[in-house]
Amino acid sequence: xxxxxxxxxxxxxxxxxxxxxxxxxxxxxxxxxxxxxxxxxxxxxxxxxxxxxxxxxxxxxxxxxxxxxxxxxxxxxxxxxxxxxxxxxxxxxxxxxxxxxxxxxxxxxxxxxxxxxxxxxxxxxxxxxxxxxxxxxxxxxxxxxxxxxxxxxxxxxxxxxxxxxxxxxxxxxxxxxxxxxxxxxxxxxxxxxxxxxxxxxxxxxxxxxxxxxxxxxxxxx
Amino acid sequence: xxxxxxxxxxxxxxxxxxxxxxxxxxxxxxxxxxxxxxxxxxxxxxxxxxxxxxxxxxxxxxxxxxxxxxxxxxxxxxxxxxxxxxxxxxxxxxxxxxxxxxxxxxxxxxxxxxxxxxxxxxxxxxxxxxxxxxxxxxxxxxxxxxxxxxxxxxxxxxxxxxxxxxxxxxxxxxxxxxxxxxxxxxxxxxxxxxxxxxxxxxxxxxxxxxxxxxxxxxxxx
DNA sequence: CCGAATACGTGAAAGTTATCACATAAATAC
DNA sequence: GTATTTATGTGATAACTTTCACGTATTCGG
Numbered sequence: 424x425x426x427x428x429x430x431x432x433x434x435x436x437x438x439x440x441x442x443x444x445x446x447x448x449x450x451x452x453x454x455x456x457x458x459x460x461x462x463x464x465x466x467x468x469x470x471x472x473x474x475x476x477x478x479x480x481x482x483x484x485x486x487x488x489x490x491x492x493x494x495x496x497x498x499x500x501x502x503x504x505x506x507x508x509x510x511x512x513x514x515x516x517x518x519x520x521x522x523x524x525x526x527x528x529x530x531x532x533x534x535x536x537x538x539x540x541x542x543x544x545x546x547x548x549x550x551x552x553x554x555x556x557x558x559x560x561x562x563x564x565x566x567x568x569x570x571x572x573x574x575x576x577x578x579x580x581x582x583x584x585x586x587x588x589x590x591x592x593x594x595x596x597x598x599x600x601x602x603x604x605x606x607x608x609x610x611x612x613x614x615x616x617x618x619x620x621x622x623x624x625x626x627x628x629x630x631x632x633x634x635x636x637x638x639x640x641x642x643x644x
Numbered sequence: 645x646x647x648x649x650x651x652x653x654x655x656x657x658x659x660x661x662x663x664x665x666x667x668x669x670x671x672x673x674x675x676x677x678x679x680x681x682x683x684x685x686x687x688x689x690x691x692x693x694x695x696x697x698x699x700x701x702x703x704x705x706x707x708x709x710x711x712x713x714x715x716x717x718x719x720x721x722x723x724x725x726x727x728x729x730x731x732x733x734x735x736x737x738x739x740x741x742x743x744x745x746x747x748x749x750x751x752x753x754x755x756x757x758x759x760x761x762x763x764x765x766x767x768x769x770x771x772x773x774x775x776x777x778x779x780x781x782x783x784x785x786x787x788x789x790x791x792x793x794x795x796x797x798x799x800x801x802x803x804x805x806x807x808x809x810x811x812x813x814x815x816x817x818x819x820x821x822x823x824x825x826x827x828x829x830x831x832x833x834x835x836x837x838x839x840x841x842x843x844x845x846x847x848x849x850x851x852x853x854x855x856x857x858x859x860x861x862x863x864x865x
Numbered sequence: 866c867c868g869a870a871t872a873c874g875t876g877a878a879a880g881t882t883a884t885c886a887c888a889t890a891a892a893t894a895c
Numbered sequence: 896g897t898a899t900t901t902a903t904g905t906g907a908t909a910a911c912t913t914t915c916a917c918g919t920a921t922t923c924g925g
Contacts, residue, residue: 621837648882684903
């Protein structure tokens with residue numbers, strides 16, 4: 424499947440909501456293309472593949488488009504997740520207000536350190552680690568955010584998998600992955616967010632644009 | 645150019661350091677491929693394109709490989725960045741210990757709120773916003789991490805650009821981008837990290853594997 | 866009611882990236 | 896010293912994505 428298409432869909436979705444609040448009713452492939460940074464043909468093709476049809480001249484109706492994307496993106500169901508590891512990053516995510524606007528709800532946080540469980544005015548409960556399995560099963564959570572220290576990552580990953588978590592957002596520098604080949608059993612979705620890696624990437628790109636030796640090597644001698 | 649190659653290089657680089665600390669001296673394309681999750685041929689081709697040669701049977705010498713990647717990834721120069729916006733996420737990043745091991749140094753943080761500037765035992769100084777330009781110019785910083793609220797993102801982006809920042813790591817949900825076409829003047833590198841988007845992506849993928857209607861639409865009727 | 870303009874829908878072409886497969890060199894075994 | 900094994904190096908191939916380009920339906924003007 425078109426790997427980046429899902430990402431584009433979520434971006435369209437956001438733009439559409441913003442356009443809607445501005446009072447617009449229709450949107451053209453060119454508008455969405457500009458906003459997301461892709462060619463208009465990509466937008467049309469994306470929708471075409473999803474059997475989303477516009478009007479031959481009037482573009483796409485924002486309201487309908489949002490409804491369709493709601494269904495495709497799974498927004499009609501509750502989108503709940505837990506955060507495991509309430510250190511710096513975990514705590515910051517728990518208090519991040521951006522999730523709510525996207526319909527994502529952090530159901531709870533977990534940490535080995537009971538001190539953080541006593542947290543001041545945090546609206547989301549933080550439980551000790553031994554309640555992890557019970558909570559996830561009772562609440563039927565399927566997505567987990569891993570913000571534990573590096574050395575604990577695979578252990579937490581396995582615990583979460585064992586209790587039915589199937590979607591992972593991993594902030595540890597360890598690249599989590601499933602060993603068995605895709606297609607066997609229920610699929611596991613893992614996204615690794617590695618901030619240091621992103622920064623390195625940026626430094627590299629800056630470096631390459633200034634270093635003609637390397638540039639020559641890469642962009643054709 | 646091979647878009648994902650840079651990302652792979654940084655991943656190789658990490659693995660290599662870990663293998664080195666374990667006492668290994670050589671590594672095979674298959675090792676790196678397994679660790680990074682790609683085919684061994686990709687690894688060989690990556691190195692081949694960079695004119696990095698191994699031994700015909702003995703694999704690659706880790707020490708040499710690291711040295712080569714050091715140069716290619718720009719690790720021989722100091723990798724310094726500033727953080728603009730010291731809220732939840734910004735503060736968490738400032739105290740993140742993972743940067744140091746990758747040779748990245750956060751030179752300073754900036755915030756409109758003087759209160760956070762009085763921060764307790766934070767090893768990195770936090771300055772008020774009006775010192776932004778002076779500091780960046782004096783210290784010759786070229787990479788900025790934007791962790792301000794959404795509505796301030798483009799303003800900060802422009803200020804940073806004006807003062808010579810050329811690499812951006814953007815954590816606001818606004819997708820920053822340069823208007824003028826690539827190739828004009830010094831290139832600007834922007835990486836957008838959108839955590840909510842990543843989560844949405846996961847929910848979508850989980851959804852699609854359970855929703856046969858949509859699956860059928862996408863994976864061939 | 867007809868022609869011009871517009872923007873979608875989509876098959877085909879172009880471009881890009883990953884995979885395969887085999888020649889090649891080095892080390893090991895006998 | 897020769898045969899065998901191993902893992903690289905790379906041209907060719909395959910798979911995938913994006914872009915192009917043109918047919919088509921719809922709206923608007925007169």
